[in-house]
Amino acid sequence: MSSTIHIVRDYPQPPATVWRAVTDPDLVPRWTATGAGGRPEGFTPTVGTRFRFVAKPKPGWNGVVDCEVLEVAEPSLLRYSWTDGDGGDTTVVAYRLEPHAGGTRFTYDHTGFTGVGGLFMAKLLGNVRRKMLTVGLPAVLAGLD
Numbered sequence: 001m002s003s004t005i006h007i008v009r010d011y012p013q014p015p016a017t018v019w020r021a022v023t024d025p026d027l028v029p030r031w032t033a034t035g036a037g038g039r040p041e042g043f044t045p046t047v048g049t050r051f052r053f054v055a056k057p058k059p060g061w062n063g064v065v066d067c068e069v070l071e072v073a074e075p076s077l078l079r080y081s082w083t084d085g086d087g088g089d090t091t092v093v094a095y096r097l098e099p100h101a102g103g104t105r106f107t108y109d110h111t112g113f114t115g116v117g118g119l120f121m122a123k124l125l126g127n128v129r130r131k132m133l134t135v136g137l138p139a140v141l142a143g144l145d
Helices: 015-023 028-032 114-142
Strands: 002-011 039-041 050-054 064-073 077-084 092-102 103-114
Touching: 002 092, 002 114, 015 028, 015 092, 015 103, 015 114, 028 114, 064 092, 103 114
Parallel strands: none
Antiparallel strands: 002 103, 039 050, 050 064, 064 077, 077 092, 092 103
C-alpha cells in the first residue's frame, strides 16, 4: 500500500516569483506558519544540499525533518528527500511550477508513504499542506507583488 499527496494550485504571480517564495529560506517559514511552521536550516536549491526543516516539537514528533535536494531546474522543479527526524521512512517532495493563464500552476507531490502509518501520515500532512498552499503561500506571494 502506497500513499501520495498531490495538490495543484494556480497563482497569479509569474513562476520566478513563486519560485522565490518556495525556495528563499527567509520566506519559507512565512507560508509554512499555517502548518507546523517549519523553517529550513542550511537550505539552498542546489543538488546534494542536505538541510533540515525545524518546527516546534509536538507529542510524537521531535519537530525535525532531514532532507536532501535531489533535483533542481530553476524556476520549474525542486525535488528533495524528506525523512522524519524520529527515523521514519524517507519520502520525496516535488514542487513543479509552470506558466499558466498569466500566472503559475504549482503542483506539489509528496510520494513514498507506505503501510498504515504512511497512509495516516499522508492524510495528516496532506491536510496541513493544502492549508499552507491555499492560505499561507498566497499571502506571501501577495506581499511580493
